[in-house]
Amino acid sequence: MEQQIFHHTYANGITLVAQPMPWLESAAFSIAVPAGCRYDATSQRGIANFVCEMVQRGCGDLNSREYIETLESLGVDYSSSASLYNTNFGGAMQAAQLHDALRVYADVLQRPTFPEEQLEDGRLVCFQEIAALRDDLAQRALQRLRLNFYGAIDGRNCEGTLETVQSITLDEIKDFYDRHYRPNGLIIACAGKLDFDSLQAHVGELFQDWQPKPEPVVASEPSRHGIEHIEHESEQTHIAIAYPGVPYSHENYYLNRGAIGVLSGGMSSRLFTEVREKRGLCYTVFASCHTLKDKGAVLCYSGTTNERAQETLDVIIEELQKMALGIKEDELRRLKVQVKSGMIMQQESCRGRAGSIAGDWFHLGRVRTLDEVNEKINELTVESINEYLAANPPKSFDIVTLGPQPLEYEANGISATQA
Amino acid sequence: MEYRQHRLKNGLNILAECNPQAYTSAFGFFVRTGARDETSEISGVSHFLEHMVFKGTPNRSAAQVNLELDEMGSSSNARTGEESTIYHAAVLPEFQGQVVELLSDIMRPSLRVDDFETEKQVIIEEIKMYDDQPPYGGYERMMSEFFGKHPLGQSVLGTVESVSGLTPESMMSYFEERYSPSNICFAGAGKIDFDKLVEDLEKHCGEWTPFSPKRSTQTADYQSGFVSMHKPNSHQQYILQMAAGPASSQEIRFATAVLCSIIGDDSGSRLYWEFLDSGLAESAGMGGYDYQGSGAIMTFICCSPDQAQENLSRLAKLQQSIRKDGITQKELNLAKRKIASHIVLASERTNSRMFSIGSQWLSEESFKTVAEIAAIYESITLDQIHEAIESYPLDQNMTVTVGPCENLVAPD
Numbered sequence: 001m002e003q004q005i006f007h008h009t010y011a012n013g014i015t016l017v018a019q020p021m022p023w024l025e026s027a028a029f030s031i032a033v034p035a036g037c038r039y040d041a042t043s044q045r046g047i048a049n050f051v052c053e054m055v056q057r058g059c060g061d062l063n064s065r066e067y068i069e070t071l072e073s074l075g076v077d078y079s080s081s082a083s084l085y086n087t088n089f090g091g092a093m094q095a096a097q098l099h100d101a102l103r104v105y106a107d108v109l110q111r112p113t114f115p116e117e118q119l120e121d122g123r124l125v126c127f128q129e130i131a132a133l134r135d136d137l138a139q140r141a142l143q144r145l146r147l148n149f150y151g152a153i154d155g156r157n158c159e160g161t162l163e164t165v166q167s168i169t170l171d172e173i174k175d176f177y178d179r180h181y182r183p184n185g186l187i188i189a190c191a192g193k194l195d196f197d198s199l200q201a202h203v204g205e206l207f208q209d210w211q212p213k214p215e216p217v218v219a220s221e222p223s224r225h226g227i228e229h230i231e232h233e234s235e236q237t238h239i240a241i242a243y244p245g246v247p248y249s250h251e252n253y254y255l256n257r258g259a260i261g262v263l264s265g266g267m268s269s270r271l272f273t274e275v276r277e278k279r280g281l282c283y284t285v286f287a288s289c290h291t292l293k294d295k296g297a298v299l300c301y302s303g304t305t306n307e308r309a310q311e312t313l314d315v316i317i318e319e320l321q322k323m324a325l326g327i328k329e330d331e332l333r334r335l336k337v338q339v340k341s342g343m344i345m346q347q348e349s350c351r352g353r354a355g356s357i358a359g360d361w362f363h364l365g366r367v368r369t370l371d372e373v374n375e376k377i378n379e380l381t382v383e384s385i386n387e388y389l390a391a392n393p394p395k396s397f398d399i400v401t402l403g404p405q406p407l408e409y410e411a412n413g414i415s416a417t418q419a
Numbered sequence: 420m421e422y423r424q425h426r427l428k429n430g431l432n433i434l435a436e437c438n439p440q441a442y443t444s445a446f447g448f449f450v451r452t453g454a455r456d457e458t459s460e461i462s463g464v465s466h467f468l469e470h471m472v473f474k475g476t477p478n479r480s481a482a483q484v485n486l487e488l489d490e491m492g493s494s495s496n497a498r499t500g501e502e503s504t505i506y507h508a509a510v511l512p513e514f515q516g517q518v519v520e521l522l523s524d525i526m527r528p529s530l531r532v533d534d535f536e537t538e539k540q541v542i543i544e545e546i547k548m549y550d551d552q553p554p555y556g557g558y559e560r561m562m563s564e565f566f567g568k569h570p571l572g573q574s575v576l577g578t579v580e581s582v583s584g585l586t587p588e589s590m591m592s593y594f595e596e597r598y599s600p601s602n603i604c605f606a607g608a609g610k611i612d613f614d615k616l617v618e619d620l621e622k623h624c625g626e627w628t629p630f631s632p633k634r635s636t637q638t639a640d641y642q643s644g645f646v647s648m649h650k651p652n653s654h655q656q657y658i659l660q661m662a663a664g665p666a667s668s669q670e671i672r673f674a675t676a677v678l679c680s681i682i683g684d685d686s687g688s689r690l691y692w693e694f695l696d697s698g699l700a701e702s703a704g705m706g707g708y709d710y711q712g713s714g715a716i717m718t719f720i721c722c723s724p725d726q727a728q729e730n731l732s733r734l735a736k737l738q739q740s741i742r743k744d745g746i747t748q749k750e751l752n753l754a755k756r757k758i759a760s761h762i763v764l765a766s767e768r769t770n771s772r773m774f775s776i777g778s779q780w781l782s783e784e785s786f787k788t789v790a791e792i793a794a795i796y797e798s799i800t801l802d803q804i805h806e807a808i809e810s811y812p813l814d815q816n817m818t819v820t821v822g823p824c825e826n827l828v829a830p831d
Contacts, residue, residue: 023440026764064696072687072753075760094763124698131723132701134654135553233652235547267473267485267495277481280540283548305547334489341492341511344442348768 003347003370005357006196013184013212016203017361019191019353027192028092030354031105032362035180036085037158038218044176046160047168049082050126051176056080057118060107064118067104076101082158085293086187086362092351095193099202102188106206109181119170130159137238138284138303141230141402145240146290148228149297149398151221182213189358192350227399229406237309237403238301241316243394245289245296248363253296254376255388256289260298261335262327262385263287263319268334270319275302281312287320293363298394306404313407317397324393326386339377343370422786423613429629430601433620434776434786436608438769444515444609445769447507448526449777452597454501455570455710456634463577464585464593466499467542471590472506473497474534476524481534487521494770501562501571502634502710503781509770512610516619523623526598530587542582549576553721554657555650557821561717564646565661565817569639571713600627606777609769636712638666641817645829648821655701656727656822657720660734662813664707664714667782671810672709673795674803675716679705680754681746681804682813683718687753690718693737699726711782716811724823728830731818735830738813745805758796762789 007017037048057064071078071091078091078101089108091101133139147155159165188203245260246252264271264287275285285302300320304312346352347370360367368376401407425433453465474481488495488508495508506526510518550556559574566572576582605620607613641663665672682689683705694700700722708715722730765771766789779786787795820827 024767026767065692068687068691069753072757075756077757077760077764078686092764094760121696121698125695126698128698128701128722131655132721137551235550236544238551266489268482268489273482273485276541277485278537280537281544283541283545303548303551304544334486334492337492338489339492342494344511345494345509347442350767351764 005367005369007361007367008200010183010204010208012208012210014186014188014203014207014210015361016188016190016200017357017367018189018194018196018199019357020194020196021192021347021350021353024193024350025095026092026350027095027098027190027194028350028354029090029098029102030189030358031089031109032086032187032358033089033109033181034085034185035087035176037082037156038084038153039176039180039216040156040160043164044168044172045156045164046126046130046158047172047176048087048180049129049158049160050122050165050168051173052080052082052087053122053125054114054118054173055108055112055177055181057122058113058115060111062107063115070104071101074101084154084156084158090351090355098190098192098194099199102203103206110207110210112177114170114174114177116170123165123168126159126165127162130162130165133157133159137232137234137402138301141238141240141400142299142301144228144230145242145299145398145400148224148226148400149242150292150295151223153218153221154292179213179216183207183210184212185215187358187361189354189361191353191357225396225398227409230400230402231404232402234403235305236303237306237401237405237407238303239309239313239316239407240400241300241320242297242398243320243396245291245298247294247296248291249293250296252388254380255385256296256298256392258332258335258380258385259323259327259389260287260289261339262331263323265335266338271300271316274319275312275315279311279315281308281315285316291363309401309403310407313409317409320394320397323389326389327382329382332380332382332385336377336380340374343373422788424786425617427600427621427625429625429627430599431620431624431627432604432780433617434604434606434780435611435613435616436772436776437611437613438609441609441769442511443509443769444512444607444611445507445509445773446518446522446605446607447505447773447777448522449604449606449781450504450598451502451602451634451781452632453499453503454573454575456502456597457573457593459581461585461589461593462574462581463542464590465504466575466577467538467582467585468590468594469497469499469504469506470538470542471530471535472525472528474538475529475531476527477529478524484521484525491518493518499575501573501575505777507770507773515612516615519616519619520623523620526624527627530591532587535587539582539585542576543579546576546579546582553653553655554659554821555648555653557648557657557659557819560646560648561659561661561817561819564644564819565642565715566639566713567642569713570635571639571710597632599630599632600624601629602632604777604780606773606780608772608776634711639713641715643815643817646817646819647824647827648819649823649825650821651823653822655721656724656820656824658722658727658731659819660718660816661715662816663811664716665709665811666712666714667709668711668784669714671803671807672707672714674799674807675707675811677751677754677758677796677799678746678804678807679707679716680758681750682741684754684757689737689741693733694720694722694730699730699733709782716813718813727820727822727824728827731827732830735814742808742812742814745808746801748801751799751801751804755796755799759793762793762796
């Protein structure tokens with residue numbers, strides 16, 4: 001399958017990166033604005049998310065209702081969200097509408113009007129997002145885990161708290177926008193049925209007058225490693241475990257990714273087999289690679305009835321520790337087929353591709369092509385992965401449990417409840 | 420793109436949309452069986468059986484099934500609903516023969532005792548998992564209240580008690596009443612060698628003995644009312660509402676689907692402007708649930724507990740105004756535009772094409788191509804929308820609310 005990636009960086013620092021997928025009738029875009037919640041002041045936590053809401057409540061000549069009606073008349077299935085580094089705007093549509101859809105987002109990003117009468121409705125929407133998380137017990141455990149593992153800046157969630165969101169003023173919103181919505185560092189990724197030359201000209205025309213701004217620096221804060229229990233009267237105990245991994249940009253990424261694939265990649269993977277298939281301890285269990293720009297983690301989760309939670313935790317930890325002993329040839333063979341097959345399946349979705357090439361550009365400053373990833377996967381051997389695992393055995397587990405009772409965990413001879 | 424079909428002598432239906440340009444192939448067995456075909460003694464058996472199908476056959480152990488699915492790099496899964504059980508896998512085209520053989524083999528499961536007891540624990544964990552997730556059993560309660568004694572009111576998962584009481588024997592006798600080849604369709608989409616597909620299925624499934632499963636498709640006697648479920652440690656209040664809707668074979672279901680988009684799509688709809696843009700609710704939406712012989716339209720709102728009573732009133736007023744004033748041509752045009760775009764995006768996924776073909780068979784529909792479906796939606800008129808509004812009054816409904824509120828009442 002031929003895959004062509006085009007890119008162009010404009011004078012003001014915007015990068016356009018695109019993959020033509022001529023076999024499709026649709027197209028998608030994914031815009032990453034370097035205005036993530038990492039830049040929220042501690043007293044204004046949730047402001048990046050609030051700004052993301054407000055720039056869509058009036059921009060250019062469009063009021064809030066006209067903005068949505070314009071997108072709908074173009075048939076754009078759109079979305080937006082703030083994440084740690086970026087605020088993301090995405091959309092998928094019939095290919096012929098791509099240029100017009102980007103025109104709307106040129107207004108969103110460069111000409112938001114911040115109408116005062118929209119402020120309180122926007123705030124309520126942000127409150128709702130905070131409330132939604134409270135009833136999602138698995139997410140709560142995982143969020144707390146990320147906070148502990150990465151520390152208060154890099155581990156934060158973007159919603160903020162009721163108190164901080166309550167305190168944010170319209171002036172603070174405008175100020176955050178002025179400082180962080182900027183062309184330098186902004187990525188516009190497109191995929192689907194598109195012609196790069198005309199897209200490049202169009203994006204240039206839409207964004208060329210936007211002037212660069214200084215790049216803000218925010219230092220990370222220290223982690224709070226250890227074990228934490230959140231008491232909650234629930235049917236299941238939600239177990240979340242983290243240990244150090246490697247970021248996407250790291251040369252060892254695919255070694256670690258390969259190991260985690262063996263641990264949790266399919267129905268024959270170790271965690272699924274040992275925890276669910278052999279022992280029937282849970283419905284959900286997984287481990288996955290999580291990446292920040294400069295560090296990474298392996299995150300594991302399982303939800304299991306309270307009386308079986310201790311055994312579930314013990315079995316998962318045992319499987320994690322066993323990884324240090326290495327993987328086997330047949331495990332790697334299955335993993336390779338799965339990864340390759342997954343990559344080809346992704347070629348059916350322009351939305352998926354736009355998202356991944358934006359992510360690649362953000363983490364690497366370039367896009368890994370299908371051929372390149374294929375080569376990386378082919379290069380993996382049992383020896384190279386086992387060498388990596390022996391040098392980097394899963395250990396130093398941070399654990400968050402959420403449920404009626406804390407669990408016991410012995411780390412390096414120290415009882416979890418004391419740690 | 421070529422549409423092909425074939426029926427084996429024992430009644431197994433084979434349907435496929437063959438697209439030589441596709442990079443992948445998706446396949447699935449669609450069985451016309453689900454919770455509505457169960458008695459209360461075996462509640463949850465359809466779904467439990469769906470799990471047991473992956474637990475091995477006389478030719479394969481459970482672990483072997485998992486290994487082989489992974490060895491093909493397949494993306495596979497299964498799902499059970501009120502009236503269907505679907506087993507599916509997407510693979511690269513070179514694995515067609517292998518995946519068809521595997522899927523065919525697992526459709527005749529062994530139901531070994533050890534596997535059965537272990538998997539029973541997984542099912543109980545699944546039930547407990549949903550107990551912790553919003554809307555905390557509200558959907559099951561809604562189905563049982565709205566459909567009353569009609570079999571569509573039966574729970575898909577069953578209860579811890581009913582699942583605990585199941586045995587391999589009771590499951591096997593259910594299997595022998597439901598999994599007739601005449602009650603099953605094999606659907607495929609993507610890059611498919613259809614002649615080989617038919618040949619392979621003849622070889623693997625040709626010996627399956629046919630019989631005639633029964634299902635009552637009498638229209639339900641829809642119930643109305645207001646039910647409160649108290650869930651003190653929930654933070655949000657969840658409101659579910661069901662009103663009558665079209666059955667899966669009724670032509671008016673297309674207009675009703677457009678109406679659902681106009682009123683309840685997650686963006687730009689009536690509910691969006693009333694509840695989401697204003698921040699009065701965390702989520703709000705509306706969608707159709709069509710079954711053989713019966714149908715429903717469900718509205719869902721999640722909001723803070725102190726906003727719940729007012730939101731119930733707002734919802735009732737909105738429904739009344741829609742009945743009184745109808746909807747506008749502009750709203751219809753926007754919804755049609757949106758649906759057309761969704762159809763194009765969905766049509767590019769091989770998996771979603773396979774589901775479309777299989778699901779049309781499940782509801783006894785004649786097959787429609789993407790272009791035909793798009794043309795139907797394009798042709799919907801304002802009159803048809805207003806006919807749907809008249810046929811399915813949203814203000815005659817069953818409401819179930821779940822959450823910390825104790826004193827919610829039906830709005831005037």
